Amino acid sequence: MTRIAARPPLLDSVPLGRRLLFTEPRRATLTVLGVAAALLLVLLLQGIFAGAIERVTYYIRTSPADVFVSQLGVETMHMSASALPPDTVDRVRAVPGAAWASAIGYAPGAVSGPRGRQLSYVIGYDPTTSRGGPASLVAGRAPRPGEVVVDDAAADSLGLRIGGAVAVLGVPLRVSGLSSGGTSITNTTVFVGSDDLARLRGVASVSYILVRAGGITAADLAARVRAAVPGVTVQTREQFADSEARVVTDMSANLLRLMSVIGLLIALAVIALGLMTATLSRLHDYAILKALGASTARLAASVAVQVVWTVALASVVAAAVGTVLAWVLPLAATTIQVRITAASMGQLAGWAIAIGLLAALWPLRRIATLDTITAFRESR
Incomplete structure (x- = not known):
């Protein structure tokens, strides 16, 4: 007796997440650009502060001296x-x-x-x-x-x-x-x-x-x-530069924390809204896939793939634009130095993926609770 599969076997081999993301190039481009703009906002705020700290410690870091001696x-x-x-x-x-x-x-x-x-x-x-x-x-x-x-x-x-x-x-x-x-x-x-x-x-x-x-x-x-x-204070060049950076950071900690929190909240809100909207716009497609036998886990995985792809592409765009601005801004305003680092970009991308997954997966709860027949009706 031939066993009938519960769902089409080819369904599991199809890269649903990537296919769905690029089915509508215009929508995908707008989503990526929206997320990139949000990431760029925070990246520039962090980069300007990091550049300021780098400039404040420039004299110490470029000194030929290995040790600095000061008053106790x-x-x-x-x-x-x-x-x-x-x-x-x-x-x-x-x-x-x-x-x-x-x-x-x-x-x-x-x-x-x-x-x-x-x-x-x-x-x-x-x-x-x-x-x-x-x-x-x-x-x-x-x-x-x-x-x-x-x-x-x-x-x-x-x-x-x-x-x-x-x-x-x-x-x-x-x-x-x-x-x-x-x-x-x-x-x-x-x-x-x-x-x-x-x-x-x-x-x-x-x-x-x-x-x-x-x-x-x-x-x-x-x-x-x-x-x-x-009776004196003795520090290596690295210790002296770290002390200098720390005191400047402490003096501006409240302002920095406020700017960073506001920028991060705005960025995460934009990212969450954009990725949630992307999922909502495809609920009809997910209902069809559910009716064809796709499991909830399979649908969730496809959404997760779309989030990762979107954030990855947005991170590349934000890093590229940020690098250009880090070169252009000092030409326009010589007192501004922007320092873009891979660590800050990676941290922002991690936050974006985490928030994006929560926002994008939330609308799927509606599809997840439907049985196959109901999902087929919802897709019509």
């Missing part, structure tokens, strides 16, 4: 004041494993130009060694007495040029060169000679000491400096 209890430059005894430099320089040690002065303040005023880190260093100065100059030369190196982005926004005048901490100086990478949404970085910074501040002091390791690791050098020079 001071672990950052942002919103901090550090002062060390002048003889600390010689004591640190004498530590075995220290290739060199150079002092810098530091003062928070502002720079002013023809087009306005901007908050700034003012760093005083020894231009003859360049240690503690800008990572590189894009134009001009190191500062001489009465001169200053300004970040190129700040120079553009303030209307400054090489050879022109700029007010640093209220004192007029001449621009000798342009650096790069030191301007964020909140502030910029300028460099003067150590003697000029002492004149600007009215007092000569050592704020931080930069130390280069010679033949040993940064961690080992930091440990040796701590042992040889008690």
Whole structure:
């Protein structure tokens, strides 16, 4: 006796999810673009903040020093004041494993130009060694007495040029060169000679000491400096950059959290609505498949496949557009830096798939409760 299959055997081999998604290319395209726009919104919010943090720590991360020494209890430059005894430099320089040690002065303040005023880190260093100065100059030369190196982005926004005048901490100086990478949404970085910074501040002091390791690791050098020079804070470059990023993040945590939550909720709502609508528009097709013998699990699997395909395609579009904007936005607004990472994109895609599955599968509950005959009637 021949056994009659409960449903057509070819039904299981047909890629229903992909077929149903691309049956109507126009609808599928609109759904993908809607999800991509939602993902892009959150991706840009996260990227702008990550770019700002990267810019704030740029000076530390690009420093040739492996270890930073500061006043006891001071672990950052942002919103901090550090002062060390002048003889600390010689004591640190004498530590075995220290290739060199150079002092810098530091003062928070502002720079002013023809087009306005901007908050700034003012760093005083020894231009003859360049240690503690800008990572590189894009134009001009190191500062001489009465001169200053300004970040190129700040120079553009303030209307400054090489050879022109700029007010640093209220004192007029001449621009000798342009650096790069030191301007964020909140502030910029300028460099003067150590003697000029002492004149600007009215007092000569050592704020931080930069130390280069010679033949040993940064961690080992930091440990040796701590042992040889008690009463100071000693951090590796990575630790110092992490501390700086952490304090800036903590200061803006509430605003960041609010922006991220609002952006994420909007994005998830758009994604949920779009994918739920896509399922609702195909309930007639699912009813036919149910009448042909497709199980509820088979229908749910096809919906899940559509969600994954949609989010995957939307993620590619969002990442591509985000990458382009990360390149274009700094050209339009030099103080904005956008950092798009694979980790943030993957996290967003995970959230989108989770919410999309819940929203897209919800309408199927109606089809799931129908028997085959009723489903056939519903499909007519």
